[in-house]
Amino acid sequence: MKSAREFNFDGLVGPSHNYAGLSFGNVASFNNVRSVSNPRQAALQGLAKMRALASRGFAQAVLPPQARPDLRLLRRIGFSGTDADVLARAWRDAPVILACAWSASPMWTANAATVSPSADTFDRRVHFTPANLNNKLHRSQEHVQAGRSLRALFADQQHFVVHDALPATPAFGDEGAANHTRLALAHGAAGVEFFVYGRVEFDPSAPAPKKYPARQTLEASQAVARLHALDPARTVFAQQNPDIIDQGVFHNDVIAVGNGNVLFYHEQAFADEAATLDTLRRALAVADVDLKPVRVAAGQVGVADAVASYLFNSQLLSKPDGRMALVVPHECRENPAVASYLAQLAASGGPIDELVEFDLRQSMRNGGGPACLRLRVVLTDEEAQAMHQGVIMNESLYARLVAWVERHYRDRIEPRDLADPQLALECAAALEELERILGLPGLYQLD
Numbered sequence: 001m002k003s004a005r006e007f008n009f010d011g012l013v014g015p016s017h018n019y020a021g022l023s024f025g026n027v028a029s030f031n032n033v034r035s036v037s038n039p040r041q042a043a044l045q046g047l048a049k050m051r052a053l054a055s056r057g058f059a060q061a062v063l064p065p066q067a068r069p070d071l072r073l074l075r076r077i078g079f080s081g082t083d084a085d086v087l088a089r090a091w092r093d094a095p096v097i098l099a100c101a102w103s104a105s106p107m108w109t110a111n112a113a114t115v116s117p118s119a120d121t122f123d124r125r126v127h128f129t130p131a132n133l134n135n136k137l138h139r140s141q142e143h144v145q146a147g148r149s150l151r152a153l154f155a156d157q158q159h160f161v162v163h164d165a166l167p168a169t170p171a172f173g174d175e176g177a178a179n180h181t182r183l184a185l186a187h188g189a190a191g192v193e194f195f196v197y198g199r200v201e202f203d204p205s206a207p208a209p210k211k212y213p214a215r216q217t218l219e220a221s222q223a224v225a226r227l228h229a230l231d232p233a234r235t236v237f238a239q240q241n242p243d244i245i246d247q248g249v250f251h252n253d254v255i256a257v258g259n260g261n262v263l264f265y266h267e268q269a270f271a272d273e274a275a276t277l278d279t280l281r282r283a284l285a286v287a288d289v290d291l292k293p294v295r296v297a298a299g300q301v302g303v304a305d306a307v308a309s310y311l312f313n314s315q316l317l318s319k320p321d322g323r324m325a326l327v328v329p330h331e332c333r334e335n336p337a338v339a340s341y342l343a344q345l346a347a348s349g350g351p352i353d354e355l356v357e358f359d360l361r362q363s364m365r366n367g368g369g370p371a372c373l374r375l376r377v378v379l380t381d382e383e384a385q386a387m388h389q390g391v392i393m394n395e396s397l398y399a400r401l402v403a404w405v406e407r408h409y410r411d412r413i414e415p416r417d418l419a420d421p422q423l424a425l426e427c428a429a430a431l432e433e434l435e436r437i438l439g440l441p442g443l444y445q446l447d
């Protein structure tokens with residue numbers, strides 16, 4: 001077994017972060033529609049998390065934001081003239097679509113791609129499939145720049161493969177790593193890849209939610225597993241409980257998180273809990289892993305509290321001493337049921353013995369917690385050397401990015417600002433400088 005580390009690639013929040021209520025089925029996004037955002041604070045909150053985890057020795061990197069507004073999208077649907085005309089006309093005739101073109105949603109990099117480490121894949125390369133995110137207009141174009149960014153960071157084809165996103169059609173709805181968990185003896189060991197889907201396109205008898213959309217299909221999860229050439233004996237597909245999708249659990253990472261041999265989950269997370277655990281255990285036996293479930297009963301924390309606090313949208317990080325830390329948002333402390341559950345969890349003598357808390361309120365108000373903000377990429381030492389080094393978080397990159405945010409970001413955006421051509425110029429200037437800071441010239445040059 002090669003020695004490997006888990007890098008967390010956090011999304012750097014872009015300068016147009018705003019609340020547009022674009023994600024039907026995501027309770028926080030819907031509830032905060034048209035409230036005033038603070039992009040500067042959002043970016044600084046995300047950077048503070050990256051810095052704190054990097055300074056504790058966790059491997060931490062940053063994924064750049066995407067260029068907004070997406071004027072190509074607006075021109076493609078018939079808005080024309082100068083850039084300022086396009087913004088003004090879209091504001092007048094289609095303000096929601098205008099907001100889609102401005103969304104800073106690529107900050108939630110758990111949805112950027114699904115990643116399989118080289119220990120799991122047939123050709124021993126790290127595989128990435130950018131997620132098509134085709135359930136939501138504002139996220140459906142993200143895969144283009146996500147693919148470009150990943151190819152720029154992981155250019156060495158001896159070690160890395162970046163696939164194209166799956167066909168953008170409902171049958172292949174793919175939301176990336178938010179519905180994918182990897183369990184293994186150690187980061188560098190061959191592990192089990194666990195895909196959780198919300199519905200099955202070609203089996204009308206399979207259960208499906210009634211109120212909110214299921215964004216991930218079984219067909220998409222299977223396609224990603226095939227592209228990554230995973231070992232079928234160590235690949236598990238399970239259906240999410242459709243009833244909890246209807247309670248606001250729009251991705252599996254809102255109700256479960258796994259790391260090492262631990263699966264931390266809510267008893268209502270899966271359509272069939274016993275069968276899911278059984279299948280996982282069988283696959284894990286192939287990888288010599290003894291599953292340690294940390295199961296939260298509905299009597300301890302209800303689904304509504306889990307959704308409001310984002311208890312499960314936490315990062316579960318392996319520490320050098322073999323124990324794990326749970327990285328949670330402030331909202332967990334503010335929810336009495338969750339706070340008392342967490343106090344008991346950390347003192348229980350189980351695998352999780354530490355809680356680390358961050359203020360991520362700007363992101364949380366759009367339904368994105370600590371886990372949404374990061375993409376996990378397990379890399380061997382050799383692979384870590386082969387990737388682009390300019391995105392690795394350290395004190396000097398942190399300081400440069402904080403100064404960059406303070407130079408370029410506004411501290412408030414409200415809906416009518418999205419018609420302001422000056423904001424578009426500010427965003428472009430920010431990204432131009434970011435290419436230099438990260439050492440990624442041409443990152444945003446479209447063909």
Ligand SMILES: NCCC[C@H](NC(=O)CCC(=O)O)C(=O)O
Pocket residue numbers: 018019020021022023026029030103105108110111139178250251366367368369372
């Ligand atoms: N993994 C967390 C994703 C959160 C994201 N929210 C949003 O896109 C909200 C955007 C807005 O409403 O302005 C989503 O639902 O996909």
